[in-house]
Amino acid sequence: MLLDIGEVAQRSGLAASALRFYERKGLISAVGRNGLRRAYEPETLSRLALIACARSAGFTLTEIAALLHAKPSDETLRERVAQKADELDGRIAQLTRMRDSLRHAASCAHDPLVDCPAFRDLVRGDPASTTPPTT
Incomplete structure (x- = not known):
């Protein structure tokens, strides 16, 4: 079951604008649309948790992107x-x-x-x- 951007924002504690920013940076990706809203796999929440953990540990977004695509x-x-x-x-x-x-x-x-x-x-x-x- 796909999650729309509002659900991901609510569950992750991030603003929808942050999710769109992470998507532009290649850290997460939408798999489609639910009407006009981006839709994400539930696994995106795990990826966002990893991103948050890495950020709190001092990783830059560039370093996180490299790690995610390693x-x-x-x-x-x-x-x-x-x-x-x-x-x-x-x-x-x-x-x-x-x-x-x-x-x-x-x-x-x-x-x-x-x-x-x-x-x-x-x-x-x-x-x-x-x-x-x-x-």
């Missing part, structure tokens, strides 16, 4: 994807340090908080501070 033989793209995965590992480590620091800060009594040695160690990613005492 062939197993594309070694250059494979190298770029591996590089992006490494970049994400760095961001994940940074965000994990920040999360752990904030969790410590939520119960820390040190004044001022940012001078707390455990807080500072967590921000730096000091492995000795994986389970810091509340100070």
